[in-house]
Every structure is written in C-alpha cells, then in structure tokens.
Amino acid sequence: MNILCIGGGPSGLYFALLMKQQDPQHRITVVERNRPFDTFGWGVVLSDQTLGNLHAADAVSAQLIGDAFNHWDDIEVFFKGRSVRSGGHGFCGIGRKRLLNILQERCLALGVELVFETDVTDDQALARQYQADLVIASDGLNSRVRTRYADTYQPDIDTRQCRFVWLGTKKTFDAFTFAFEQTEHGWFQAHAYKFDDSTSTFIVETPEAVWKAHGLDTMPQEEAIAFCQRLFAKYLDGHALVSNATHLRGSAIWIRFPRVVCEHWVHWVQQPDGGTPVPVVLMGDAAHTAHFSIGSGTKLALEDAIDLAHEFSTHAGAFATHQDLAVVLQGYEARRSVEVLKIQNAARNSTEWFENVDRYTGMEIEQFAYSLLTRSQRISHENLRLRDAKWLEGYEAWLSGNKPVPPMLLPLKVRELELKNRIVCSPMAMYSAVDGVPQDFHLVHLGARALGGAGLVFVEMTSPTPEGRITPGCTGLWNDMQEAAFKRIVDFVHGQSSAKIGMQLGHSGPKGSTQLGWQTTDEPLPAPGGRPDAAPNWPLLGASAVPYGAQNQTPHAMTRADMELLTRQFVDSTRRAVAAGFDWLELHCAHGYLLSCFITPLTNRRSDEYGGSLENRCRYPLEVFRAMREAWPAHLPMSVRISAHDWVPGGITGDDAVQIARLFNATGCDFIDVSSGQTTRAAKPVYGRMYQTPFADRIRNEVGIQTIAVGAITEADHANSIIAAGRADLCAIARPHLADPAWTLHEAARLQSRAVDWPKQYLSGRDQLYREALKQKQAAALEVH
Secondary structure: OEEEEEOOOHHHHHHHHHHHHHOOOOEEEEEOOOOOOOOOOOEEEEEHHHHHHHHHHOHHHHHHHHHHOEEEOOEEEEEOOEEEEEOOOOEEEEEHHHHHHHHHHHHHHHOOEEEOOOOOOOHHHHHHHOOOOEEEEOOOOOOHHHHHOHHHHOEEEEEEEEEEEEEEEOOOOOOEEEEEEEOOOOEEEEEEEEOOOOOEEEEEEEEHHHHHHOOOOOOOHHHHHHHHHHHOHHHHOOOOEEOOOOOOOHHHHOEEEEEEEEOOOEEEEOOOOOOOOEEEEEOHHHOEOOOHHHOOHHHHHHHHHHHHHHHHHOOOOHHHOHHHHHHHHHHHHHHHHHHHHHHHHHHHHHHHHHHOHHHHOOOOHHHHHHHHHOOOOOOOHHHHHHHOHHHHHHHHHHHHOOOOOOHHHOOEEEOOEEEOOOEEEOOOOOOOOEOOEOOHHHHHHHHHHHHOOOOEEEOOOEEOOHHHOOOOOOOEOOOHHHHHHHHHHHHHHHHHOOOEEEEEEOOOHHHOOEOOOOOOOOOEOOOHHHOHHHOOOOOOEEOOOOOOOOOOOOOEEOOHHHHHHHHHHHHHHHHHHHHHOOOEEEEEEOOOOHHHHHHOOOOOOOOOOOOOOHHHHOHHHHHHHHHHHHHOOOOOOEEEEEEOOOOOOOOOOHHHHHHHHHHHHOOOOOEEEEEOOOOOOOOOOOOOOOOOHHHHHHHHHHHOOEEEEEOOOOOHHHHHHHHHOOOOOEEEEOHHHHHOOOHHHHHHHHHOOOOOOOOHHHHHHHHHHHHHHHHHHHHHHHHHO
C-alpha cells in the first residue's frame, strides 16, 4: 500500500513508522513544510500510562523517547504567598524538537521517506504524485485538508477565552509548577515544567479582558515577555523568559486556544479517471485538540496513530479492496472519536477552571490546590490517595478541622438545622400515591433510605393542587389526609433514624396529566377505548400556551388571578409541611414544570411584566418563593431546584443560571439544587459522570450561595471529590439510591470509615460488611501491585 502522510508532526511520523514496521513492503512518505530541526513550542508532557502505550506499540522508539524524558512525580501550587506540594502524579517531559527528531530517525531507519520544506497546497495533486492508496491528514491545528473537506469532516472550532504565550526558561523546575499572581486587573497563571537537563517550558495564561487591560494586545513581543518575567520573577531565580516564535510579531505570540472536534474523520476523494476513491483520514490536531492544561494533545496524536495501525494489523490485507479499507477506517473513527470525546470533556472542565481562576481565589490554598488537581474530574479523591496518601490525609484533616474524615461524611449546619453528612437522597417520583395520598410504600421507601445513612431524604415532587400533579400516581399536599400520611412518614424518620427529611413542592405545568413512569414517560394519559372525549386528562397551566410536545396538551397561559390563587395554594401546602414536621423545604423550578416554564425563554412567550427579560421571567417564581419563605419557619432551610442549562440554542445557559441563583439568593434562599435540561424535548445534554456538577460549582463560587450537586454521581469517590473541592456543599444521589437504600452505609464501609451511624438493629451486619469490604480492598490492592 502507498501511504502519504501530510504533516510531519508526532501523529504523522508515528503512524508512518508503525505501518512500515508492520509491513516493510508499504511505501510510506511523510511530507512536512518545515525543516527537520524547525519546531515551535518547547516541551511536551506525557503520562506514565501513555509511555506504556508507546512501549507496547514500538519498543525501540519508546526506549529512545524514555531515555530522553525528564520524569517527575510532584505538582507544586503557588498561591497567595504560600505553596502546596503533592506527589505521585507521574509525568514525563520531553522537548518537542527532540521528540520529533527521535521519530524522524526511527522513520528513516525503517525506510520511511521523509520530504521536508514542502508546503502542501493541493493534497489531491500530491496524492496522485505519490500514487497514494491512503492519505493521512496530520497537518496540524490549522489543517488545510480539514478546511478543504469541511463539508465532510464538519469541524466545530471553539476559540477559548484566555490568552496564553508559550515561553521557555533556563530555570529548571523539579515539579510540575502552577504559579498564580494577581495584578491590579486580574489573575495570571504560569504552567511550568522541565523537559531537558537545562530548560523548562513556561506558559503564561490570563483571561482576554485582563490581557487587554494590561495593554498586552498592543505591546511589542520583547516588552510582553519582559512583563511576564517581572510578574513571575520570584519563581525564575534570575533566569530570563525567552520565546522561540521569533517569526511572529507583537501580540501574535499570544494565542487563544481553539478546541477542535470533528463529526467525521474520513473523506473519500473520487478519482478523475474513475479509479478507486482514496480516503483522506484526519489524525492528531487536525482531527481534535485538547487544552494544554491537561497535557493530552501529543498523547491523543500518538494514540491515534497506534489505533489506526493496530486496526490494520488485525485486518491483514484489509486494504485489498475499497470496502475492506472502509471497514478499517470506520472502526478507527468510531473508536477514537469516543476516546477523544472523553479527553475533551475533561479538557473542557480544566480549561474552564483556568479561565475562571478568580472564581476560586476566595479559597485557602489547601482547597484551591485540591480544586486545581481535580479540576478535570478525571482525578478523583481516592485516586489522589493512591498518588499521595499522606498529603490527602492532611487535607482531609484540614477540611474537617480535626481528623481525617471522608468529605461526604462531614456534618453541615444550615440555619439551625444540622445534617449529619453531605449525602442527600434525591426527590424521585414513585407514582404510587392514591389521590395524592402517600401510601405504605412511601413509608417503607423513604424510611429505608433514612435508615440507610443519608443525611437528608427528600420526598418526591409534591403538588399543592390536584391539577399540579405529573401523573395520577403523584403525591399532593392540599388536604388533611395527605398531611396526616406525610406526618406518619416524618415521625418514623425522626423516631427511627438520625436523618432529616425534606419536602419538595412543585407544580407540573405543561408536563402534567401524563402516564406513570413505568408506562410511557411524559406522554398524555391514554383515552379509554381510544375515544378522545373519554380521555382522563385534566387541564394544564403554563406561562404561555406552549405545549411540552406536539402530543401533549396545550396549557392555558396563566392570568394574574391564576397566579394569585396558585401562590396561596403553595403557601397552604407550605403550612401543611410545617405541620407534618418536615425539616427542609424545596421549591421545584426546574425540568419544564410550571415555574420552570416561566424562567426559560423557550416556553415563556409573555409580553407582560412576567415575560421578556430574565428578571421578568423569574418574577413569578420569586413571588411564590417569597410567600413560601414567609410561611416557613425562619430557623429551617429552603432550597430551589433549577435547570441551569436548557441544552438547546436560545435557552437558559450557565450565565443565566448564575443570575437566577443571585435572584433567589437575594430572596432568602439557602441552597440552589442544581440540575439541568428536561425543559424541552429538543434538549441534547452532554452526558458524563458528574456532568451537571460544573454548574453547581460555578453557582456556588460565583454567587456565594450553597449548592446541591446532582446528576450521574454514583460513587463515594465522586461525592468526596465534589465536597472536598468546594464544587458543592451537598451531593444528591438518585438512581443509586433506588438500587441500594443503604448506599451511604455501604460506601462508607468500602472506604473503611466509621464516621457514620448505623441503626442499632443492624450493627451485627455492619461489622461483617466492614470485614468483607476490607478483604475486597486488600485483594484489589494486591492485584494492582
């Protein structure tokens, strides 16, 4: 097979040598526009895991790269005149030029043809010149090939908010160093690490607004570098900062990072003579980028090459036909796009952390450093323990003010209510009430979870009116029978456990009168016998006459009289919640229910004072909250659940969520329960573990209000990381609590923590569980070693 690689970066060179090693009969050519020793940037970073992947793919080049690496384990954070250092992180740094030279030499040794100083302007002409059967477009971040076939690749390029400059210094750092310095206009941060015996990379980064405020956008290159040198002088020990981008002028050395993701990675070029189409395959930065703050750009490029070469090796002769080659390339695209998405999600979290350093500068350095280390959500609490147990135990002790305790088991006082830990059993609809009255099922369901160790157990969303229920099986709190049934549950929780219990009040709005959850979610109730006039559906209310879906009823747009009546009904339910003895009250303003449909512009089309601006759209939910707060005891907390993002263009965004939280905070709200989506059927959430936590993090640390994180939090490790980093103050666990009522007790046992109270009736089971959990933990440790 004739293979042409356009671009002599890490991915193109590495793929070439792997394929030549696989079959010396391949004719492989790498065409690069620069000279062999030209490169821009300084060092690159690879993890120990990536180095292991290189050894498996080609031991010879891996050994050469490993011999040239500078390895270190420590990360050191400098902030507000203090530093924190932790170990066990396992990084390797190498000069980019040295890495390329090693790969170039390995290619030449295997018989790959390297063509330098050739700027490719027409990939098709070059492919014909080399009679290519396969073209690898590894032509970098500003890929001409990607641009030429953009209709196929469908690139999405998001230019980020910070400016950064890639510099070097002869000061050699013995740890991966993060240094933060405040100026009169804002914060700058440096990312520094050694990549050879005498040189370190030194990246300086700051938000665009801060960069401009200092005049760096108009400053000559030499002055800008001198500015950075003065700002970070205390870390340089008299050494200078230098640039190797001397071909650039003025502010051009300062870059805004472009996040690149492509929908497709393979384009087929039809031949003029009607011959077999030639695939043009993206690789490396041409296909994707990952922010430098997680050091994964080169990792992704090399692993692209490993993956495609491996795919060819497992399909020997697959290039014999067009159809077989297509199968190989489809497999490569499908597998790598998923892996890259995982890294890019982590990189997005890391990027946003550095773009918003000011959000975290109110923290002490201990928590600031922890937040930094876990910013991508790839590194977790227990992962940090594996890296540096002594440091983490010291941090846990600092956080607790006494002795090491898993962060999720720390107590919390809100107003005069004390929660024994930070775990919340989420409000989850059970669809098992009769005429709004909770049944024995609810007693057992909620009682079991209260006995299971959670600090706070929530009742499902409960309506103040019959018409405000989601389904006929949902709970209500508008009459004495319902109040009495709830009081029975509350009395059990208080009498038999140390948990607290919360009521969540909400009105279904346009999403009401639908089928039970185990039937067809969000679909209208079916008409008996198929006769529309016999349908059991009840009339709905909304901010505007906008149905949740085409198949759902169109709600009646609320009048002022409707609002006043419903507010009184919410207040009446609040008083009943007080009488029933609930400890916590939450107002549901999320997920497309009535109050949520006022807030989002997707469903609020009003032209009066309750529509238009975000402040106007929040006006009625705030009125309801104020009225409930007045009726709720001053010594007990109230929270509001919001959808922090609609996941639809034109809907609520994270910026809006911050403002919504500020409005409720000013009205006496104690907590924002931060969910997202479900406000429209058109929503396309970006799922992943703890995927909604960044919204809770932002609201907590920008607004200064406590938050509840919820959404794909499934392990103690997740909850511990969230609480320890200050991303939220409570963690709401939903589906795992459905599967395991004693989730908190079981997770504490896995951690071997005794900082949790068990029901006295279950103590013998506790001791056995801890013994078995310890055995499993020890066995897992042996497997790792």
